Amino acid sequence: MKDTFYISHGSPALPIDDSLPAKQFLVSWKDKVFPQTPKSILVISAHWDTCFPSVNIVPRNDTIHDFSGFPDPLYKLEYPAPGAPELALRVKELLIASGLEHVDEDRGRGLDHGAWVPLMLMYPEADIPVCQLSVQSERDGNYHYNMGKALVPLKDQGVLIMGSGAATHNLEVLSKDLDGVVLPWALEFDTWLKDALLQGRYKDVNEYEEKAPHAKMAHPWPEHLYPLHVAMGAAGENAKAKLIHESWHLGAFSYASYQFTAGC
Template structure:
């Protein structure tokens, strides 16, 4: 079952990491073999929903700074798919959602997790942008436009983080979880598993510590998009629930 998923993408360190989280990604890739992947990355932002369409091998976007040289030499030679890009474009236009094609390579919301899930880079990937400033209900509607792609073997992935506040990150990866991060993450888990869409699209006012957990929404909206793309009435489930790292960063991931 190629049900849509929300995956935490980790930091750039995920690229070379061998951990409980990367073991999960490896197992996920073995259990889910799509014909193509459509991925909404928190690191690909545009005011208009933008599809990075190509049939060629993707370029690399090393969108991070201050890392050792090997982090800028990583290659993930997956191809794109103009056919799948056209399907996504058509679906969005049918819902009167503005869309454009403009190429951009694979960023660190994409290639670190893909290297662990699909190390052979043999599955076409179509990156699609997010707009952090759209209302949550409109984010969900973008996902709704893509419902049923799984029946064609296309896996929809939202890549981000439930919490993403650089001012609250502890350098020690094993620092005790901050209470606000625990409470926010638990609330999101509860509402996702209950498929409580109304609460989730109003998370900014209903979720505990929402402004602290999501000071800017680019890492959160991939969850809403992936959730919207799931089949209505189907149960959501937790794919991975590792400990909160660095005091506030959760790798909690879902399938819808």
């Protein structure tokens, strides 16, 4: 596996909302984006935020419906993918070898919606083993980028590494009245992020809170962007970024998603 990915997973309702272009993007994943079948999948999800890096070690993943206020059918959806205990232990081993002294094992946690919502559309058969890795919102972009660098060897073992978050994530400003409109500050941040990634300015992306316009508006809290830093780092040295999807929802939610290909 040469490539790693960052997916803006968006609304938990994505699997049942046919109006969103992001759903069609994910449904077409195997045909148009990534035809290879991974041996296993490592998801770095914005919705698992811990003090120390944590991996889930389970024989089969439960489906965590970690949201409220959505249509009832959504709570009936299940994504019972096998767990990936060997992958989880390998992730822990690599992180500790990189200098992280404390990596936790969670032997009861399944998949939150940052993982199962996109995977349900990408790999609906739910037959590929999946492991999750948490983010640490009290740390910074450089920390998560270095975490990703520690995971580079996994790509040679058939592991698909996917960060799952959101290119912009300010829930306070989202409104159905804004559908079809993109708020200027959100577009400016999203454009800055796209330009920085496509130009290989990863150091700027790691320091986005100081470098990017409207960084605090786009991400009042950083957990939805940190999976991007892990995916960037895991792509390896001189990796090239490619924008693989862009669309907007509710005025300020960017579904921008990226593919990172290792350089020569």
